[in-house]
Amino acid sequence: MPARRFLASTAVFASVAMIWWLAGRAGWTNAYLLPAPSAVIAALSDLAASGALLKHTLISLQRVLLGFALSVALALPLAVLLSASRLARSVLDPLLEFIRQIPPLALIPLLILWLGIGEAQKLGIIVLASFFPVFLGFRGGIAGVDPKLIEVGHVAGLTRREILTRIILPSALPELVVGLRISLGYSWRALVGAELIASSAGLGYMIIDAENLARTDIVLAGILVIGAIGLLSDVVLRFTIGRAFPWLSADLEAAHA
Amino acid sequence: MLELIDASRHYDVAGRAVRALDGVRELFPAGSITAVVGRSGCGKTTLLRLLAGLTEPSSGEVRRAPSHSVGVVFQEARLMPWLDVAANVAFPLKGRLSDADMAAHVDEALALVSLTEVRRALPVQLSGGMAQRVAIARALAQQPDILLLDEPFSALDAFTRRSLQRVLIDIWRARRPTVVLVTHDVEEAVLLGESVVEMEAGHVVGRVTIDLPFPREATDPAVVDHRRSILARLVGGTDPVTQAIHSGRK
Ligand SMILES: Nc1ncnc2c1ncn2[C@@H]1O[C@H](COP(=O)(O)OP(=O)(O)OP(=O)(O)O)[C@@H](O)[C@H]1O
Numbered sequence A: 001m002p003a004r005r006f007l008a009s010t011a012v013f014a015s016v017a018m019i020w021w022l023a024g025r026a027g028w029t030n031a032y033l034l035p036a037p038s039a040v041i042a043a044l045s046d047l048a049a050s051g052a053l054l055k056h057t058l059i060s061l062q063r064v065l066l067g068f069a070l071s072v073a074l075a076l077p078l079a080v081l082l083s084a085s086r087l088a089r090s091v092l093d094p095l096l097e098f099i100r101q102i103p104p105l106a107l108i109p110l111l112i113l114w115l116g117i118g119e120a121q122k123l124g125i126i127v128l129a130s131f132f133p134v135f136l137g138f139r140g141g142i143a144g145v146d147p148k149l150i151e152v153g154h155v156a157g158l159t160r161r162e163i164l165t166r167i168i169l170p171s172a173l174p175e176l177v178v179g180l181r182i183s184l185g186y187s188w189r190a191l192v193g194a195e196l197i198a199s200s201a202g203l204g205y206m207i208i209d210a211e212n213l214a215r216t217d218i219v220l221a222g223i224l225v226i227g228a229i230g231l232l233s234d235v236v237l238r239f240t241i242g243r244a245f246p247w248l249s250a251d252l253e254a255a256h257a
Numbered sequence B: 001m002l003e004l005i006d007a008s009r010h011y012d013v014a015g016r017a018v019r020a021l022d023g024v025r026e027l028f029p030a031g032s033i034t035a036v037v038g039r040s041g042c043g044k045t046t047l048l049r050l051l052a053g054l055t056e057p058s059s060g061e062v063r064r065a066p067s068h069s070v071g072v073v074f075q076e077a078r079l080m081p082w083l084d085v086a087a088n089v090a091f092p093l094k095g096r097l098s099d100a101d102m103a104a105h106v107d108e109a110l111a112l113v114s115l116t117e118v119r120r121a122l123p124v125q126l127s128g129g130m131a132q133r134v135a136i137a138r139a140l141a142q143q144p145d146i147l148l149l150d151e152p153f154s155a156l157d158a159f160t161r162r163s164l165q166r167v168l169i170d171i172w173r174a175r176r177p178t179v180v181l182v183t184h185d186v187e188e189a190v191l192l193g194e195s196v197v198e199m200e201a202g203h204v205v206g207r208v209t210i211d212l213p214f215p216r217e218a219t220d221p222a223v224v225d226h227r228r229s230i231l232a233r234l235v236g237g238t239d240p241v242t243q244a245i246h247s248g249r250k
């Protein structure tokens, strides 16, 4: 069944590439506006050979992973705090809700002024973009815990802390996982956006640099790499989580559908 | 010591006061086994929740030795969906026993409910009756001083139910916990209770001592007699349908 699904999705990708190739061949598209697949592959192999592709990819990946980790490290304790304390909720919720409404890219100008165009600004963007899905997913998961299970813990004489770690956190996990997946995707997209605006390295920079040089083949190559890495990291995340928490796989299927 | 002293529990349901339990005074002697019977909604679960300390009385008092451990089998299985069967049974023991002791308790409890084979299964993979047996095993593995069971055998077929009733009696005779068993099945109450507490609309309306040796047989004329008289009192001529069914079964 998984093999079949894999074949089917590969076939869809192949058909899109086929149409793309045919469109170029038949002269429906302008080779500058939409270079042929062969031109893009040639650009990719050039970039790979020169080491530029690896360099830009690694820089982007490093930023995403760091920013994503930072986001998760901030969101988890904050979600626990706000779920546990009514006071913290009433004080912090309005502020968080306010920040949540602001598109991260709208803050880029400010972040550049405050943090420059270096790594801090990139991390800032990633954190802003990826914080809320994890945070809200986790809070939703905690709020959704079945109080009947908590009673089982009370009867067993569990402490507050044990009830948190042994009942609340595991049962909040499915929603947390959905939040993590959304966050990782948001991180990746926000980063490329930030690199497009102000950067000297990374996949976003590679694309904008190519645009300035009118190299649409490189632009497309960059886009393909970004999509492929995003897809791959979601697969890796789901695989890791599926391995670690087998009872979650049903929920993951639902989230993926 | 396990005692309710004029304990009441009222709920506010849509602005209307529901007296789930109303001034119940009842002593459950240490090491005794008591069955509680009564119609649906008469307050059996509420009584058990008070005894377990899960609900505070609106008035009156619940007395329970603080040093006594409590095991509860809820009306629903309440298993942790992320833990397999063995881990669910071990849940209350974790951090309180050594790993070796815990494994021994779990193995014993799973064997008692005949679920050793499915110890690695997840709750979603169990039938309703199996899940209920896991919940029973979880409470038994705790070897509690006080064992509270809320219709623990309701999802089981007649054969499994009979064998688990025997298991419960064996455990009680071997370890002598204080057992309070809620059931809607009067026959089960007579088979398992040293005494049977009869409830109606939040009140305890009777307590019968069943002075018969264990294990008891449902076909024993003395058991049949007790069952008949308890039913007659609970039905009490108030409900023609139940009464008709009851007299039809005689
Ligand atoms: N949490 C609650 N909130 C409001 N009302 C409640 C609550 N728990 C119980 N009640 C009410 O208290 C009464 C007794 O309920 P209880 O669950 O104790 O009955 P029961 O004897 O266990 O019934 P059953 O045999 O159906 O399980 C019912 O009228 C019920 O509606």
Ligand SMILES: [Mg+2]
Binding pocket: B044, B045, B046, B075, B150
């Ligand atoms: Mg009940």
